[in-house]
Amino acid sequence: xxxxxxxxxxxxxxxxxxxxxxxxxxxxxxxxxxxxxxxxxxxxxxxxxxxxxxxxxxxxxxxxxxxxxxxxxxxxxxxxxxxxxxxxxxxxxxxxxxxxxxxxxxxxxxxxxxxxxxxxxxxxxxxxxxxxxxxxxxxxxxxxxxxxxxxxxxxxxxxxxxxxxxxxxxxxxxxxxxxxxxxxxxxxxxxxxxxxxxxxxxxxxxxxxxxxxxxxxxxxxxxxxxxxxxxxxxxxxxxxxxxxxxxxxxxxxxxxxxxxxxxxxxxxxxxxxxxxxxxxxxxxxxxxxxxxxxxxxxxxxxxxxxxxxxxxxxxxxxxxxxxxxxxxxxxxxxxxxxxxxxxxxxxxxxxxxxxxxxxxxxxxxxxxxxxxxxxxxxxxxxxxxxxxxxxxxxxxxxxxxxxxxxxxxxxxxxxxxxxxxxxxxxxxx
Amino acid sequence: xxxxxxxxxxxxxxxxxxxxxxxxxxxxxxxxxxxxxxxxxxxxxxxxxxxxxxxxxxxxxxxxxxxxxxxxxxxxxxxxxxxxxxxxxxxxxxxxxxxxxxxxxxxxxxxxxxxxxxxxxxxxxxxxxxxxxxxxxxxxxxxxxxxxxxxxxxxxxxxxxxxxxxxxxxxxxxxxxxxxxxxxxxxxxxxxxxxxxxxxxxxxxxxxxxxxxxxxxxxxxxxxxxxxxxxxxxxxxxxxxxxxxxxxxxxxxxxxxxxxxxxxxxxxxxxxxxxxxxxxxxxxxxxxxxxxxxxxxxxxxxxxxxxxxxxxxxxxxxxxxxxxxxxxxxxxxxxxxxxxxxxxxxxxxxxxxxxxxxxxxxxxxxxxxxxxxxxxxxxxxxxxxxxxxxxxxxxxxxxxxxxxxxxxxxxxxxxxxxxxxxxxxxxxx
Numbered sequence: 001x002x003x004x005x006x007x008x009x010x011x012x013x014x015x016x017x018x019x020x021x022x023x024x025x026x027x028x029x030x031x032x033x034x035x036x037x038x039x040x041x042x043x044x045x046x047x048x049x050x051x052x053x054x055x056x057x058x059x060x061x062x063x064x065x066x067x068x069x070x071x072x073x074x075x076x077x078x079x080x081x082x083x084x085x086x087x088x089x090x091x092x093x094x095x096x097x098x099x100x101x102x103x104x105x106x107x108x109x110x111x112x113x114x115x116x117x118x119x120x121x122x123x124x125x126x127x128x129x130x131x132x133x134x135x136x137x138x139x140x141x142x143x144x145x146x147x148x149x150x151x152x153x154x155x156x157x158x159x160x161x162x163x164x165x166x167x168x169x170x171x172x173x174x175x176x177x178x179x180x181x182x183x184x185x186x187x188x189x190x191x192x193x194x195x196x197x198x199x200x201x202x203x204x205x206x207x208x209x210x211x212x213x214x215x216x217x218x219x220x221x222x223x224x225x226x227x228x229x230x231x232x233x234x235x236x237x238x239x240x241x242x243x244x245x246x247x248x249x250x251x252x253x254x255x256x257x258x259x260x261x262x263x264x265x266x267x268x269x270x271x272x273x274x275x276x277x278x279x280x281x282x283x284x285x286x287x288x289x290x291x292x293x294x295x296x297x298x299x300x301x302x303x304x305x306x307x308x309x310x311x312x313x314x315x316x317x318x319x320x321x322x323x324x325x326x327x328x329x330x331x332x333x334x335x336x337x338x339x340x341x342x343x344x345x346x347x348x349x350x351x352x353x354x355x356x357x358x359x360x361x362x363x364x365x366x367x368x369x370x371x372x373x374x375x376x377x378x379x380x381x382x383x384x385x386x387x388x389x390x391x392x393x394x395x396x397x398x399x400x401x402x403x404x405x406x407x408x409x410x411x412x413x414x415x416x417x418x419x420x421x422x423x424x425x426x427x428x429x
Numbered sequence: 430x431x432x433x434x435x436x437x438x439x440x441x442x443x444x445x446x447x448x449x450x451x452x453x454x455x456x457x458x459x460x461x462x463x464x465x466x467x468x469x470x471x472x473x474x475x476x477x478x479x480x481x482x483x484x485x486x487x488x489x490x491x492x493x494x495x496x497x498x499x500x501x502x503x504x505x506x507x508x509x510x511x512x513x514x515x516x517x518x519x520x521x522x523x524x525x526x527x528x529x530x531x532x533x534x535x536x537x538x539x540x541x542x543x544x545x546x547x548x549x550x551x552x553x554x555x556x557x558x559x560x561x562x563x564x565x566x567x568x569x570x571x572x573x574x575x576x577x578x579x580x581x582x583x584x585x586x587x588x589x590x591x592x593x594x595x596x597x598x599x600x601x602x603x604x605x606x607x608x609x610x611x612x613x614x615x616x617x618x619x620x621x622x623x624x625x626x627x628x629x630x631x632x633x634x635x636x637x638x639x640x641x642x643x644x645x646x647x648x649x650x651x652x653x654x655x656x657x658x659x660x661x662x663x664x665x666x667x668x669x670x671x672x673x674x675x676x677x678x679x680x681x682x683x684x685x686x687x688x689x690x691x692x693x694x695x696x697x698x699x700x701x702x703x704x705x706x707x708x709x710x711x712x713x714x715x716x717x718x719x720x721x722x723x724x725x726x727x728x729x730x731x732x733x734x735x736x737x738x739x740x741x742x743x744x745x746x747x748x749x750x751x752x753x754x755x756x757x758x759x760x761x762x763x764x765x766x767x768x769x770x771x772x773x774x775x776x777x778x779x780x781x782x783x784x785x786x787x788x789x790x791x792x793x794x795x796x797x798x799x800x801x802x803x804x805x806x807x808x809x810x811x812x813x814x815x816x817x818x819x820x821x822x823x824x825x826x827x828x829x830x831x832x833x834x835x836x837x838x839x840x841x842x843x844x845x846x847x848x849x850x851x852x853x854x855x856x857x858x
Contacts, residue, residue, distance in 0.1 A: 134563070135605060140688060149687075161686050166629050167620050171688040172601035172695070176564060176780045177653055186654050188777040191596050191725065200595050202725045202776070224606055224697075225615050251777065257590050258578075259569060259600040260689020266601070267777040268653075296620060296631045347631070348617040348680065348696040351605045 014091045014279025018413045022101040023109045024119075026056040031408060031417020034101055037094050038239065038274035038418075043126040051078060053097050054274055054419070057122050060097065064118035070108060071096055085131055085354045087219035087238055091279060127273030129180050131217060131355040136178060136269065137345060138213070138245060138359045139170040143289070143335035145362035148376045165293060168336035168344045170361075173245075174266035178357060181272050181419075184426040187399060188267035190251035205248035207381070208397040208425065211362040212313050212372030212405060214331055215243035215271060216338055218356035225349040230301045233342035234278060236352070240338075242272035242311075242405045242421040243359040249375055249396070271357070272405070272421035280416050284308045284409040288337055295340070298347050305337035309418075311363060311407050313372070318400035319390045326377060326385055329363050329370040331407075401425045443520045443708025447842045451530040452538045453548075455485040460837060460846020463530055466523050467668065467703035467847075472555040480507060482526050483703055483848070486551050489526065493547035499537060500525055514560055514783045516648035516667055520708060556702030558609050560646060560784040565607060565698065566774060567642070567674060567788045568599035572718070572764035574791035577805045594722060597765035597773045599790075602674075603695035607786060610701050610848075613855040616828060617696035619680035634677035636810070637826040637854065640791040641742050641801030641834060643760055644672035645767055646704060647785035654778040659730045662768035663707060665781070669767075671701035671740075671834045671850040672788040678804055678825070700786070701834070701850035709845050713737045713838040717766055724769070727776050734766035738847075740792060740836050742801070747829035748819045755806060755814055758792050758799045760836075830854045 022034040032038070032054040042052040042059055052059040066073040076093055078086065100108045108114060140146055143160070146169075150159030163169060179185070187208055193200040219238040222228050228236055245265060252264025288306035295301075309331035314323035336344075341358060362372040371377045374396050378384055384393035397403065402424045408417035451463040461467065461483040471481045471488055481488040495502040505522050507515065529537045537543060569575055572589070575598075579588030592598060608614070616637055622629040648667040651657050657665060674694065681693025717735035724730075738760035743752035765773075770787055791801040800806045803825055807813055813822035826832065831853045837846035 135603065162622075163629075163683055163686070167684065169684065169688055169691075171691050172603055174564065174601055174779060176650075176782055177778075179653075186778060189656070189727075190777045191727075193591075199722070200592075200725070202727050221605075224608075227618070248777070254592055255596065255598065256687070256689075257592070258685070258689070259598055260685070260687070262598075262600050263774070263777040263779065266774075266779045293628070296629070298618075298620075298631050345692070345695075348619045348677070348692040349606075349615060350603060350692065350695045353605050 014094065014277065015282065016098050018283070021103045022055060023103045024055050024058060024101055029415065030056055031415065031419050032056055033414060034098060035414045036276065036280045036416045037097055038276045038280065039090065039130065040273045040275065041128045041130040043128055044120055049128065052125070054122060055101060058119045059122050059125050061118045061120065062097070064114065065100070065108070068114050070100060085217065085219050085238055087235070090238065090277070094277060094279065127180055127182065129178055129271065130273065130275055133175040133178050133355050133357045134353045136173040136175040136357045136359070137170055138173045138361060139168050139336065139341050140361040141168050141334045141336040141341065142361045142363045142372065144333055144364040144366055145372060145376065148364060148371065152380045165291070166295070167299065168341050170341065170345065171260045173269065175357065177266060178269045178271060181270060181421045181423065183270070184424040185246060185268045185270070186426045188248055188251070190248055190263050192250035192254045200254060205251055206396070207249035209247045209249050209374045210313065210397070210403050211245035211247055212311055212327060212329060213243040213245050213359045213362055214240050214309065214407070215357050215359040216240050217275060218352050218358065219354060221351060221353040221356070222346055224351040226346070227298070227349060228342055228346040230299060230339050230343040233339035236342055237278055237338060239275040239277040240281065241275060242407050242418050244270040244403065244405055244421055244423060245359060245362070246270065247373070270421055270423050272418050274419050276416060276418055281307050281409065283412050283414070284416065286332060288332065289335055291335070299340050299343060301337060301339060305339050306334060307331050307409070308411070309407050309409050312405065314404045315394065316402045317387055317390065317392050317394070317398065319392060320387060322389060323402070323404055324387055324389065327369065327371055329365045329372055331363060333363055333365045334360055397425050399425050443523065443706065444711065445527050447712070450532045451484060452532045453484045453487060453530055458844065459485055460844065460848050461485055462843060463527060464843045465705065465709045465845045466526055467705045467709065468519065468559065469702045469704065470557045470559040472557055473549055478557065481554070483551060484530060487548045488551050488554050490547045490549065491526070493543065494529070494537070497543050499529060514646065514648050514667055516664070519667065519706070523706060523708065556609055556611065558607055558700065559702065559704055562604040562607050562784050562786045563782045565602040565604040565786045565788070566599055567602045567790060568597050568765065568770050569790040570597050570763045570765040570770065571790045571792045571801065573762055573795055574793040574801060574805065577793060577800065581809045594720070595724070596728065597770050599770065599774065600689045602698065604786065606695060607698045607700060610699060610850045610852065612699070613853040614675060614697045614699070615855045617677055617680070619677055619692050621679035621683045629683060634680055635825070636678035638676045638678050638803045639742065639826070639832050640674035640676055641740055641756060641758060642672040642674050642788045642791055643669050643738065643836070644700060644786050644788040645669050647781050647787065648783060650780060650782040650785070651775055653780040655775070656727070656778060657771055657775040659728060659768050659772040662771035665771055666707055666767060668704040668706040669710065670704060671836050671847050673699040673832065673834055673850055673852060674788060674791070675699065676802070699850055699852050701847050703848050705845060705847055710736050710838065712841050712843070713845065715761060717761065718764055720764070728769050728772060730766060730768060734768050735763060736760050736838070737840070738836050738838050741834065743833045744816070744823065745831045746816055746819065746821050746823070746827065748821060749816060751818060752831070752833055753816055753818065756798065756800055758794045758801055760792060762792055762794045763789055826854050828854050
């Protein structure tokens with residue numbers, strides 16, 4: 001590979017020093033300092049799809065840099081799209097971009113014509129789903145969420161089912177309806193049985209809910225029949241995004257026995273636009289909760305495998321000027337690590353593929369203010385949320401409501417953010 | 430479109446007269462008379478992937494016909510592969526092939542050099558999964574199967590759950606592990622809890638089972654947010670294949686609550702190689718079972734929407750010379766029609782895509798000899814099957830066993846068959 005710049009050895013591993021600075025201005029509190037450099041796919045000027053990197057309040061169009069010879073296009077077919085996602089390519093590419101953006105590198109800084117062509121205000125580009133997603137799998141690794149659901153729906157039993165602490169429960173979702181931040185969703189229709197009624201009806205869901213999750217993209221897959229070990233699982237993970245696993249609770253409740261969620265979930269899943277790389281998240285790696293009983297060997301992990309990622313959900317009704325934060329949680333509340341999810345999913349020889357999206361399940365914390373769904377926040381509709389600005393109440397989402405999720409790591413003198421995942425609820429489709 | 434032949438008007442609709450004959454010899458009882466002409470994707474001479482049609486005991490390589498100008502290649506990009514599946518294209522193409530194969534057409538018949546290049550014995554080509562499959566969805570529409578499972582696992586309740594007669598229950602499966610007939614499967618490992626033991630173990634499944642199903646391929650999809658009506662659903666269906674939905678019962682039993690089957694199914698799904706078109710199946714359209722209560726309007730169908738397709742499962746252990754038929758069933762035992770499955774799946778606005786594979790769920794009949802899984806045939810392991818030739822017993826499948834599924838329609842003086850779906854159980858992966 002012909003590197004036009006020479007990243008240092010630590011750089012090749014993807015670590016950007018906490019003290020590094022860019023000649024691109026980055027506001028205090030920005031999600032996108034030079035230590036982050038997440039990847040996305042942007043539609044620029046309503047025509048061109050380009051692989052871009054975020055820095056400060058700008059996106060940097062990598063295809064424009066390649067056209068001018070600043071990035072070796074022949075080495076990075078991913079410059080055109082993310083269809084062939086290669087983790088190593090992307091790691092090296094990110095470090096080349098880092099070098100171009102360092103405050104002491106004048107190559108791009110002093111090329112005003114190229115800067116004009118390559119940089120765009122983040123507010124002016126339309127971000128897309130970054131990769132073609134062959135499959136979407138959703139886990140259930142948020143133990144407080146699983147416990148809350150158990151308390152509500154099986155009040156006489158142990159809230160956690162017997163399998164919960166032995167394996168990461170998960171299911172196959174629908175990849176064809178994954179949409180980007182900014183794309184509105186339509187209230188889905190479906191069959192459900194209103195409370196106290198014997199026969200079901202068909203119509204718009206009356207219980208439209210969100211689920212606060214993280215998701216990760218698979219870079220390299222495995223051959224069918226070959227398992228991926230916990231120890232090697234993260235080598236197959238490109239990076240993380242925020243995921244809103246939209247749920248129609250009434251449809252889900254009626255359909256889900258015995259084969260699990262289907263149409264109550266498949267109508268839409270929203271993801272944030274920026275793939276925050278594992279390298280950028282590395283400083284925020286932490287120990288997860290103690291797993292008791294100890295997992296069986298194929299799920300046994302050594303060392304910290306969780307991430308300290310703050311998560312926040314805000315709601316704005318059509319009458320409100322400002323969104324109100326309705327939940328604050330953290331990825332540390334996941335019982336199972338993302339490495340364990342990969343190991344579990346492939347433990348039976350299932351082939352996973354580049355671009356596969358895997359989500360964690362709803363990440364609730366232990367306190368009511370940290371619950372990651374309206375099902376939990378309103379305790380199955382029994383405790384409506386009050387909007388302070390207008391006095392309105394919400395159990396489930398209404399048409400015109402806008403839901404925003406945010407995620408960020410903070411510490412070591414840096415902040416690594418995910419940007420926002422914002423979705424408006426449209427009318428019935 | 431430049432048709433080099435001129436199919437009659439009825440021909441353009443895809444109906445091939447029951448009395449039609451081909452100059453290609455077709456043995457009595459063949460699955461592939463000229464009235465069938467199913468499509469497949471073949472690997473010929475271990476190198477070339479070609480779209481082929483089956484007739485008698487031969488496959489006809491359509492790319493070879495196109496190279497000689499007998500099929501208008503420019504009109505049929507699908508000649509190279511099935512990635513862009515268009516139902517209308519395929520319907521017209523099938524009628525062009527029909528015309529070339531009619532006994533009174535000498536064009537191909539008298540071109541011995543081209544016949545030599547284009548025909549191959551069916552036994553000498555390797556058939557592949559015919560299309561790239563974006564998603565695999567599996568329904569649960571076999572009412573006798575659902576009832577049997579209910580009787581075994583919920584003996585104190587109504588065997589059918591309350592939702593069963595109101596909607597076709599289904600779930601998202603795993604598309605990346607769909608494999609063709611002839612490909613062996615490895616016994617998957619997984620986590621399960623042996624009977625009478627508190628803690629689960631991880632190891633090769635002890636309860637490897639098959640499920641006898643039919644599947645269909647989606648031709649044209651829908652836009653996200655747009656439902657497909659029952660009346661128009663079949664316009665989106667290309668044709669049918671046999672499906673073996675491999676199941677590891679011990680893994681499935683331990684993992685499936687509350688989110689449904691995952692690793693107990695995702696390790697492999699086998700399909701038969703020939704897409705039997707809806708046009709070929711049309712003469713075998715029948716009324717389905719009376720649906721009581723009457724479905725809600727979005728699932729309400731007028732007229733016969735089921736198909737009279739005989740189904741058969743045979744098992745051969747390594748010690749047996751001949752396979753033994755262990756189950757005989759029929760697609761008429763499905764409670765929900767395939768049109769209702771499409772309408773249901775899209776009723777919430779889910780986007781379905783060309784190449785999507787949708788399976789019916791296990792098709793058991795009312796009698797023990799018609800059960801479509803070993804779970805049912807051995808009644809949860811309590812009644813082992815006896816192999817007449819060797820006296821061996823089977824509850825679940827053993828390494829070295831070969832399972833074969835067949836399907837065919839018979840009547841109106843014709844037989845439309847699916848060929849066979851044959852799979853050997855290999856050792857642990």
